[in-house]
Amino acid sequence: MNVLLRNPRRTIEVHGARTVGRLLDELGLNREAHLVIRNGTLVPGDERLEDADTIEVRPVISGGSG
Amino acid sequence: MSKCRVCRAPAVIDLPRHNANFCGDHLLQLCRRQVEKAIKDFRMLEPGERVLVAVSGGKDSLAVWDMLLELGYQADGLYLGLGIGEYSDESGDYARAFAADRGVALREIDLRDAHGYDVPTAAKATRRVPCSACGLSKRHLFDSAAREGGYDVVATGHNLDDEAAVLLGNTLRWDVDYLARQLPVLPAGGGFARKVKPLVRLTERETAAWCLIRGIDYQVEECPMAAGNRHLGYKAALNGLEQGSPGTKASFYLNFIENMAPLLAAHRSAVVDGLNSCERCGAPTTGEICAFCRLVETASAHDPVPVELVSGKRGRR
Numbered sequence: 001m002n003v004l005l006r007n008p009r010r011t012i013e014v015h016g017a018r019t020v021g022r023l024l025d026e027l028g029l030n031r032e033a034h035l036v037i038r039n040g041t042l043v044p045g046d047e048r049l050e051d052a053d054t055i056e057v058r059p060v061i062s063g064g065s066g
Numbered sequence: 067m068s069k070c071r072v073c074r075a076p077a078v079i080d081l082p083r084h085n086a087n088f089c090g091d092h093l094l095q096l097c098r099r100q101v102e103k104a105i106k107d108f109r110m111l112e113p114g115e116r117v118l119v120a121v122s123g124g125k126d127s128l129a130v131w132d133m134l135l136e137l138g139y140q141a142d143g144l145y146l147g148l149g150i151g152e153y154s155d156e157s158g159d160y161a162r163a164f165a166a167d168r169g170v171a172l173r174e175i176d177l178r179d180a181h182g183y184d185v186p187t188a189a190k191a192t193r194r195v196p197c198s199a200c201g202l203s204k205r206h207l208f209d210s211a212a213r214e215g216g217y218d219v220v221a222t223g224h225n226l227d228d229e230a231a232v233l234l235g236n237t238l239r240w241d242v243d244y245l246a247r248q249l250p251v252l253p254a255g256g257g258f259a260r261k262v263k264p265l266v267r268l269t270e271r272e273t274a275a276w277c278l279i280r281g282i283d284y285q286v287e288e289c290p291m292a293a294g295n296r297h298l299g300y301k302a303a304l305n306g307l308e309q310g311s312p313g314t315k316a317s318f319y320l321n322f323i324e325n326m327a328p329l330l331a332a333h334r335s336a337v338v339d340g341l342n343s344c345e346r347c348g349a350p351t352t353g354e355i356c357a358f359c360r361l362v363e364t365a366s367a368h369d370p371v372p373v374e375l376v377s378g379k380r381g382r383r
Contacts, residue, residue: 032082032305033305042278044077
């Protein structure tokens with residue numbers, strides 16, 4: 001599956017079905033700091049992602065302290 | 067496949083702090099209720115008041131504007147052009163697109179046009195981190211725009227993660243002055259409007275989900291000036307705790323407001339009573355000239371600095 005990551009914006013290829021939670025764990029990303037979008041739709045942590053899916057892992061943390 | 071706790075439809079999000087999953091409609095319902103509760107419990111807004119929303123083009127400010135409009139408040143937006151290269155250009159476009167789509171008023175102030183500087187130049191001129199000059203400029207200009215525009219309230223998109231991270235920083239330094247003033251509502255005073263934070267009961271993940279489900283396009287990319295700042299480190303630390311113990315951020319911040327903030331009331335009054343009015347602009351200040359007027363004086367005298375020369379560099383805080 002194609003996985004879009006941000007900051008910096010880049011796409012990686014991940015092979016094999018897995019859950020959203022496992023994908024984030026493998027990428028070393030905190031679930032509290034990200035949303036996962038499959039083919040344009042938000043999906044929860046136990047959702048199973050397939051090779052044909054297009055995935056966006058969207059960080060939700062804003063950095064301004066002002 | 068997980069189901070919505072409310073209606074058993076397929077869930078779109080898991081919220082461990084609520085020990086539940088939600089479909090899109092019921093995630094929106096949860097967010098609405100949390101915002102209504104914050105507004106009611108902290109007495110943020112009264113019906114009929116004119117609200118000025120501080121809009122950055124990011125998820126939180128667009129979400130709070132969207133929610134206040136949906137709840138029936140008369141809420142205009144104010145966008146500040148900070149001069150942070152393409153990032154600012156794109157952020158302004160998101161704010162304008164939202165306003166045009168909703169048919170609501172968006173006021174705009176460009177820092178360089180109005181005050182002769184931008185955030186990268188201010189950072190270089192003052193040798194402080196960009197977020198310091200940026201936050202100072204925003205606070206002052208939203209205050210003064212609200213006063214000049216006759217608004218009763220300034221609403222910002224500060225969320226639970228923002229407030230918990232600031233609280234952690236203030237606590238690690240035992241900065242009692244800042245702790246005493248870290249409230250979800252700052253009362254009006256000295257001719258300035260009340261300031262409210264209606265999103266303090268929602269996490270960033272929840273406000274981002276609100277925007278996705280509501281179809282609100284927002285600036286997803288991180289501000290190039292904020293990368294690696296201390297505030298982000300505090301957020302990462304808190305999210306590390308949250309992942310192992312869901313609800314930690316909410317209990318840390320909301321219990322501070324309920325249990326600790328009242329104990330600091332006397333100190334808060336002393337701090338506020340000790341403030342003077344800036345000789346140049348009338349804003350509250352501990353000295354004779356406020357920090358914003360001093361920033362304008364220093365930064366506007368400096369040659370313009372491109373964003374690439376400042377981003378990613380860390381200076382004094």
